[in-house]
Amino acid sequence: MTEAARQKMVERVRGLLRMAEDPSVTDAESQAFTAKAAELMTRHAIAEAEARAERGEEPDAISRMDYTVPGVGGHGKARVRALADIAAAYGCQSAVRGNNSxxxxxxxxxxxTVSALDALRMLMPSISMQMKASAKFMSSAHVSDIRELRNYTRSELETERKRYYRSFVRAYGQAVAERIREFRARLHESASSGEGAAGAAEGSQASARGADLVLRxxxxxxxxxxxxxxPQLRKHRPERTHSAAGYRAGYRRGRQADLGLDTPVTSGGTSALPKNE
Structure with a gap:
């Protein structure tokens, strides 16, 4: 991909994300815009890997990026865990500074890689915004529902709302990460199948194999x-609070989010909630 073509792709991605973050669009439309942006970034990364493999060039450079995660509402750890899952789906690893308060x-x-971090730099704010909006709406609805069951105190309702919110966010991130991994895998499968003339198909398959080796x-x-x-990274303590209802709702919300525009993931894929959740 030439630099001009790359810039055109980046501008298109930014345009999609601006539409996704527009408060006038529906939740489904916002998810579809973000999903299309993610698709374009993923296709670009794989195309770049194929091109490097064909030219015999060095692989994409490894870099690092800092990303600030708000702790508003006491939900910082849950947000970090969700975003770490999404980053891992792009082949990145993460550490957290200040994950105590x-x-x-x-x-x-x-x-x-530079291409993976470029994608995350553009996508994570939009994904975070959608995750926050979904968690806020669903946790409020949950509290309204349980308030009708019996006389909860205000303190008990607030505790339940927080438990639900955190579990929702963690599961949402897990589900979105699953869909990203599925999409990347299907792109590889599609490239490896190679349609057309025999020579073209062989070239396509060789390119796909080269890209696969580069990405591995x-x-x-x-x-x-x-x-x-x-080298001596400490694992942070997991959150003790858990809401099965919040986890299930977040997971389903992440799995069922509209990916739009006939991407290879719209057909779903095989996935199920982990046992005991």
Whole structure:
């Protein structure tokens, strides 16, 4: 892809994300715009890998990026976990700075290829906005429903709302990450199948195999660089609060989000809620 073509693609992605973040569009329209932007970025990354493989060039450089995650409402850890799952689906690894205080900002340190970080830099704000809106709406609806069951105190309702919200956000991120991985896998399958004349098909398959090797190597290079930068990384304590209802709602919301425009993931795929959730 030439630099001019890349810039055209980037501008198209930014335009889609501006539409996704427009408060006048519906939730389904916002999700569809974001999904199309994610599709374009993913196709670009794979096309670039194929081109590098064909030209015998060095693989995409490994870099790092800081991303600030708000702790508003005491939900910072849940947001970090959701976004870390999404970043991992793009082949990145993450560490978190300041993940102790409940209401303060966290900084996610993402290590990945330049193309993956470019995609996340543009997509994560839009995905975060949609995740926040969905979690707020669904947790409010949940509290309204349980208020009708019996006389909960205001404190009990607030505690339940927070448990539901956090579980929803964690599951939403997991479901979106699954769909990203499925989409990337289907793009590879589509490229590997190669249609058309025999010679063209063989060339397409060779290109796809070359790209696959490059992307597999990217995973190892990212892991090595991450270990080099964070050799003694401590695992943060998982959140103790959990809401099965919130987890199920978040997971379904993430799985059922409209991906639009006939992308290879619109047909769903095989997935199920983890047991005991």
């Amino acid at each position: 409940e209401n303060t900002e966290r900084v996610m340190i993402l290590v990945g 190597d990217d995973v190892h290079r990212v892991q090595e660089e991450f270990q080099k930068q964070f």
